[in-house]
Amino acid sequence: xxxxxxxxxxxYYFSTLRxxxxxxxxxxxxxxEPVRILFYHRIADDVRxxxxxxHKAFADQVYWLREHFDLVSLAEAQNRLASGRNRWxxxxxxxxxxxxxxxxFAIPLLLKLRIPFTYFICTDPVLNGTPFPHDQSxxxxxxxxxxxxxxxxxxxxxxxxxHTRTHANLGNGISTNQLISEITGSKDDLERAxxxxxxxxxxPYGQHKNLSNAACRIAAxxxxxGVCSAYGGYNFPGDxxxxxxRFHADSQFxxxxxxxxxxxxxxRQQHDFPIDELTLPPETAGP
Numbered sequence: 001x002x003x004x005x006x007x008x009x010x011x012y013y014f015s016t017l018r019x020x021x022x023x024x025x026x027x028x029x030x031x032x033e034p035v036r037i038l039f040y041h042r043i044a045d046d047v048r049x050x051x052x053x054x055h056k057a058f059a060d061q062v063y064w065l066r067e068h069f070d071l072v073s074l075a076e077a078q079n080r081l082a083s084g085r086n087r088w089x090x091x092x093x094x095x096x097x098x099x100x101x102x103x104x105f106a107i108p109l110l111l112k113l114r115i116p117f118t119y120f121i122c123t124d125p126v127l128n129g130t131p132f133p134h135d136q137s138x139x140x141x142x143x144x145x146x147x148x149x150x151x152x153x154x155x156x157x158x159x160x161x162x163h164t165r166t167h168a169n170l171g172n173g174i175s176t177n178q179l180i181s182e183i184t185g186s187k188d189d190l191e192r193a194x195x196x197x198x199x200x201x202x203x204p205y206g207q208h209k210n211l212s213n214a215a216c217r218i219a220a221x222x223x224x225x226g227v228c229s230a231y232g233g234y235n236f237p238g239d240x241x242x243x244x245x246r247f248h249a250d251s252q253f254x255x256x257x258x259x260x261x262x263x264x265x266x267x268r269q270q271h272d273f274p275i276d277e278l279t280l281p282p283e284t285a286g287p
Contacts, residue, residue: 099142101142120202
């Protein structure tokens with residue numbers, strides 16, 4: 001059943017469609033198209049929760065994205081942001097945590113369609129084979145990816161990133177030693193396990209209150225070339241490419257489309273976390 005919120009959002013979307021189209025034409029002419037970065041958690045048809053999207057909803061979104069966007073890696077997104085010019089509607093796909101259920105449908109679909117994506121994992125649960133803390137506290141422990149699963153993704157060419165060791169909140173108040181353990185330690189753990197460099201880090205929770213400049217500096221010093229937030233936001237050409245803003249891929253298609261077509265209200269109200277002017281090291285840029 002369609003909720004009244006979906007009806008209201010649909011009405012808003014169609015009432016602003018002309019504005020969206022006009023602004024899209026203007027952005028393309030000025031090479032000012034933003035990069036939209038989506039994050040998913042778990043794609044499954046069972047044990048639904050707030051961070052699960054069903055198979056059909058995910059497939060509908062992926063095929064719609066493939067039709068309307070240039071789907072690129074995070075590295076290519078950074079290159080476009082750093083260049084200050086991007087003409088084409090551009091999007092990236094990422095996953096957080098590391099749910100084994102993603103192997104059933106989502107990952108095979110993306111690999112089949114040759115769509116790049118980045119897979120962020122919490123290293124302790126994956127390396128130890130234990131459920132994520134938030135699932136345990138909710139009384140619904142779900143299967144996590146094994147390190148063998150992650151190595152298979154590496155062999156398939158998937159970018160693997162870290163999401164801390166323990167899914168910790170890295171906002172202000174956490175000690176420097178804890179930040180180093182969660183950010184640098186997870187990178188070291190994962191690199192030893194998969195035998196290659198880990199280039200990207202995603203903040204758990206990812207809201208303003210869960211970020212800090214201290215954490216970003218530690219990530220840069222550890223050798224990450226980019227960090228991902230999750231408070232919702234568009235990445236415009238010329239923005240600092242070290243900080244990649246993401247928004248959740250909502251299971252309601254109208255909410256998903258509303259974000260992807262650049263909601264004029266959200267664009268005007270976007271309030272970015274003011275991280276230091278960390279820059280992308282030039283030797284790490286690449287496809």
